Amino acid sequence: MQTRKMGDFEVSAMGLGCMNLSHAYGTPPSAEQGERVLLAALDAGVTLFDTAALYGFGANEALVGKVLSRHRSRFTLASKGGMAGVQFDDGVKRVIDGRPETIRKNCEDSLQRLQTDVIDLYYLHRWDKKVPIEDSVGAMADLVHAGKVRSIGLSEVSAATLRKAHAVHPIAAVQTEYSLWTRNPEIAVLQACHELGAAFVAFSPVARGFLCDALPDAAxxxxxxxxxAMPRFTPDNYAANLKLLPSYKALALEAGCTPAQLALAWLLHKAPHIVPIPGTTSVAHLQEDLGAMAVRLDAGLLAKLETLINQRTVTGNRYSAQSASEVDTEEFPV
Structure with missing residues (x-):
């Protein structure tokens, strides 16, 4: 298994994003299927598992804890706080709350669900813009000093916010959407991570399933x-984006790999501090994804890929207006 540096940890060059075992893409798989995927990843040499308090409103952390806690010494555990499910009279709703007392409570709850004494990498899931980033990161630094967290990360933040946070406590990793069809990290945050010695963790590296053989039927x-709720999957935009796929699949054939492997191999070739975390509900797809580490792409093929799929050729924003207002990332105009 190839490895990459993440703060004080050496992790597998690709991790596993655990979200869709409990959350986000329609009906999640059974707990038994989730267990099969988690254990298959561990047996294959994956040493970075990424979850969050938000995913399934705690269900994903509980699944990871139940399945993997007995193997705790074999992997780096990442989770997130500052955005979680809160019980209201009309049900549980997602709430962004970066107040220090909330971050402390989120962390304690996560530790219990994960069945562990310490989280290796604890992210601020979203910057709560009502709370200075220095205050939220200060609370996370207190968790490090208390021995509940080993290192700190940030999710969906700009380079400027990253630098402010890093001045309070070293940031081990930044997690943001990054793939051929979402290139915003190239504006500034990838370079900022490199300069500060932080890893860049790329979520949704196969473009929400768009760059896979098992293409989602948007309808x-x-x-x-x-x-x-994502503009790229509305009927008109999706129809326009589908026109990119024949040429993309031809490049995968040229590279001798599957479309998903091509998307992941592109990320691995971009920079040594990038760690993709694809997610899947299938052991077969997991094994396919991990095969991307053996794919070699020459400069000519990389150039063809980047010319074909980029911020100018993809139609539609990555987030709705509401979701876009909740992140702090630099964005290309559409």
Missing amino acids: ALQPKDIRT
Whole structure:
């Protein structure tokens, strides 16, 4: 298994994003299927597992804890706080709350669900813009000093916010969406991570399933599938984006790999501090994804890929207006 540096940890060059075992893309798989995927990843040499308090409103952390806690010494555990499910009179709702007392409570709850004494990498899931980033990161630094967290990360932040946070406590990693069809990290945050010695963790590296053989049918997405609210999956935009795929699949054939492997190999070739975390509900797809580490791409093929799929050729924003207002990332104009 190839490895990459993440703060004080050496992790597998690709981790496992655990979210869709409990959350986000319609009806999640059974707990038994989730267990099979988690254990298959561990047996294959994956040493970075990424979850969050938000995913399944705690269900994903509980699954990871139940399945992997007995193997705790074999992997680096990442989770997130500052955005979680809160019980209201009309049900549980997602709330962004970066107040120090909330971050402390989120962490304690996560430790219990994960069945561990310490989280290796604890992210601020979203910067709560009502709270200075220095205050939220200060609370996370207190968790490090208390021995509950080993290192700190940030999710979906700009380079400027990263630098402010890093001045309070070293930031081990920044996690943001990054793939051929979402290139915003190239504006500034990738370089900022490199300069500060932080890893860059790329979520949704196969473009929400778009760059896979098992292409999602946008018209058949379940009501609770988060892609139904994403502009790139609306009928007109999706139809335009589908026109990119024949040429993309031809490049995968040229590279001798599957479309998903091509997307992941591109990320691995971009920079040594990038760690993709694809997610899957299938052991077969997991094994396919891990095969991307053996794919070699020459400069000519990389150039063809980047010319074909980029911020100018993809139609639609990555997030709805509401979701876009909740992140702090630099964005290319569309």
